[in-house]
Amino acid sequence: EDQVTQSPEALRLQEGESSSLNCSYTVSGLRGLFWYRQDPGKGPEFLFTLYSAGEEKEKERLKATLTKKESFLHITAPKPEDSATYLCARGSGTASKLTFGTGTRLQVTL
Amino acid sequence: NAGVTQTPKFQVLKTGQSMTLQCAQDMNHEYMSWYRQDPGMGLRLIHYSVGAGITDQGEVPNGYNVSRSTTEDFPLRLLSAAPSQTSVYFCASSYQSDPRDSPLHFGNGTRLTVT
Numbered sequence: 001e002d003q004v005t006q007s008p009e010a011l012r013l014q015e016g017e018s019s020s021l022n023c024s025y026t027v028s029g030l031r032g033l034f035w036y037r038q039d040p041g042k043g044p045e046f047l048f049t050l051y052s053a054g055e056e057k058e059k060e061r062l063k064a065t066l067t068k069k070e071s072f073l074h075i076t077a078p079k080p081e082d083s084a085t086y087l088c089a090r091g092s093g094t095a096s097k098l099t100f101g102t103g104t105r106l107q108v109t110l
Numbered sequence: 111n112a113g114v115t116q117t118p119k120f121q122v123l124k125t126g127q128s129m130t131l132q133c134a135q136d137m138n139h140e141y142m143s144w145y146r147q148d149p150g151m152g153l154r155l156i157h158y159s160v161g162a163g164i165t166d167q168g169e170v171p172n173g174y175n176v177s178r179s180t181t182e183d184f185p186l187r188l189l190s191a192a193p194s195q196t197s198v199y200f201c202a203s204s205y206q207s208d209p210r211d212s213p214l215h216f217g218n219g220t221r222l223t224v225t
Binding site: 031041042044045089097098099103 | 150152216
């Protein structure tokens with residue numbers, strides 16, 4: 001069974017305080033590891049696709065990395081506008097069957 | 111540039127009532143899908159479609175029907191609503207079915223309450 005586990009469940013940071021979010025996943029049959037951002041009352045917004053272990057992707061203050069068992073979303077010098085829930089998902093099969101984790105709720109304060 | 115449009119935004123049903131959640135996309139995407147999101151659980155796939163006339167079941171299909179008569183629309187039907195179907199429903203689409211080649215675009219959801 002495909003599984004995705006995210007930690008921590010919630011994270012509170014001060015502006016400028018860097019940190020990392022963790023996503024562990026079942027390895028068998030992986031077809032991509034994905035990160036999304038979700039704001040309250042909105043649908044998830046795509047951030048990154050990671051294809052294989054060792055890959056890294058960056059966008060502004062966010063960097064996603066992938067190992068054989070885990071993915072990390074590193075947030076460097078976060079700002080209040082980075083506050084959101086960050087979702088990790090793994091792909092399987094050939095038809096966009098994504099298995100999502102429960103998310104990390106990030107709050108960045110001044 | 112509308113993207114994925116879901117209607118209604120909010121709905122309250124009584125147990126046993128039926129209704130259709132609408133989803134439309136204007137990006138000419140072949141792949142469309144429905145997820146539900148519940149507290150403490152990840153998004154779960156209900157049904158998906160890889161093109162007009164083709165649908166298949168996801169992880170939690172019971173109590174829901176879908177059809178895909180056009181590329182643009184993918185409605186989700188609740189046949190006889192139950193309190194367990196209280197949830198936030200998201201429609202998503204992508205250009206191709208392999209998520210590695212084209213990411214999913216999500217609508218902003220329909221919040222459904224069944225009393």
